[in-house]
Amino acid sequence: MQRGKISFGKIQLNVNKAPAEPKSNETEREDAKVSTEAGGNGGGFKKMDKQQMIRQIEDVAEDLESQHLKEVMGISGFGRKAAKVFDINEQIEKARVTRPGMDKKKEEPKPEDDVKEGEEEEEVIGPLPPAVTTDKEKTTKEASKDEDSDDDDDSSDEDSDDEQSLAKRIPYTHEVQMQHGSRAVLALAGDPSGARLVSGSIDYDMCFWDFAGMDSGMRSFRQLQPCENHPIRSLQYSVTGDMILVISGNAQAKVLDRDGFEKLECCKGDQYISDMSRTKGHVAQLTCGCWHPFNREQFLTAALDGTLRIWQGLKSKEQVQVIKTRAQGGLRTNAASCNFNRDATLIAAGCVDGSIQTWDTRKMFVNTTHCVRDAHQKGSEITSIVFSYMGQQLATRSNDETMKLWDLRQFKQPLHTWTNLFSRYDTTDCCFSPDDRLLVTGESLPKGQAEANLYFYSTKSYEEVQRIPVSNAHVVKTLWHPKLNQLFVSCGNGTIKCYYDEQRSIRGAKLCVVKTHRKRQPMEMVGVSQIITPHALPLFRQEKSRTSRKRMEKARMDPVKSQRPDLPITSGQGGRVASSGGTLSSYVIRNLGLSKRVDDDQDPREAILKYAKDAAENPYWIAPAYKQTQPKAIFSEKLPADEPATKKPKTEADK
Structure with a gap:
């Protein structure tokens, strides 16, 4: 049974009337002739021409402009006669296709029912809504999609099954070791993108590691000492x-x-100012520091002067805010660790007196927002204070061999306390897993134990999930990179260990392992004799063109060219008479008085008698003048050594 069409206005159903069949071109022409004969003049003929033209224009508009709309919404035509008409028959056919489970009685209703439905639906305005799929169809479609899915979906289902166990979430199937040095590595940080890693140790060195540039040798590409003789x-x-x-x-x-x-x-x-809020910076050793979570130019530092300082900008070198940590009686206490939460609304500090203090960054830093005085043992540093990724939980690690988990909504008592976690270093930390379901920390090597372990605890059941033996040295820093899904652990013997999973981890150390380490081939050194060309000698070498000023300075330094006069005589070494003595008399005696030097070991008598014969034969000075009057000189003869000297007789004069 055919139904009528619904206009854009009221929905009308012409059940009894059959739809008018379209007239052919011949019948239209006959009607036009009849109308002209009935009219008796040409006016009727002109009227029919206008109607025919209007029909043709409407047909063209239907064919060209509204063909797409007809297919989608069932619109039968555009024009002044019928604007936006919808066909109910097409909608019913679509409903029959989409609802294959309908009964035959519902598919072929009686005419009386149609009239009643039409009377009830006269108040409805607008087109019919599209057919709605039932729940059964949805289930069938989903089942067909599941059957047509690829192997990737199967693998994802297997991964979801594996993730039900917390132990399988830990990426520790493979291990890589990096050697920083020989001393303890106290600091460890990863690039947010996962491309680089930096480490700092107690021997003042800082190493840069690039995963894309390293091979299986795992060597750092840069090592420096940024703070001279201070440990990092x-x-x-x-x-x-x-x-x-x-x-x-x-x-x-x-x-x-x-x-x-x-x-x-x-x-x-200035260390001589008692009020720490009046100084431009810290006056004691730094203990901890961290960046703002989303402000790239703001960071927080803590020191042993009892203050936390917020620094803003790289140009201005003064702090923006000074936060003072107070003990129970209002006295000063030092902060051993500090940190921002994920949305930077809270600043938390773990103090030496065992207290945890937080401040709201949207208010003044005069009073604390939360303060737990007996959080840890007094006198033991809270070495690490970390917020969870969701921001509702807080974990603290202390040198009192405990680690505690706190809920910021109920901050008076910890959720759980883990004990027997020995720690020697004041930088031993803890960290959350990227999904906040695990809490990780390391221990220092206890006495009598072979290896130090890395512990994984559940944040819901508080049970130990996994324990990984790391090294025969202390475990200091632990970093679980959320993007790489890899664990980096620094040890007390200068090594850094990286744990990863082949399936769950990406990039990072996996890029380095596949690159083979190639040793450099030793270069053979061949000795080559030196060849000197004549023009390479200084005698034939041409001087470089210099300015006149430099030529004058060089000539001035030359004593020959500058005709430097003799240096003045000074006492001691360095003067012109230094070789002959320091006085004038020594100079005269050495050069004029003695032509030949007399040896000290020569007998003076023999030296004089050596010239006696020459003086007798060729007298020169005194002998010629007294030659005639001078008596003959008689010299005493030298007696032999064995013969005693003759005794001289006494004379009367001696008596």
């Missing part, structure tokens, strides 16, 4: 990964760029 206590990348905050044993924090060049050094405060 903490390192952290900024949120954009282009800057590194360096916290050392010095009172001044430093900011380095990605390649290790210094961009900022915080100023040092």
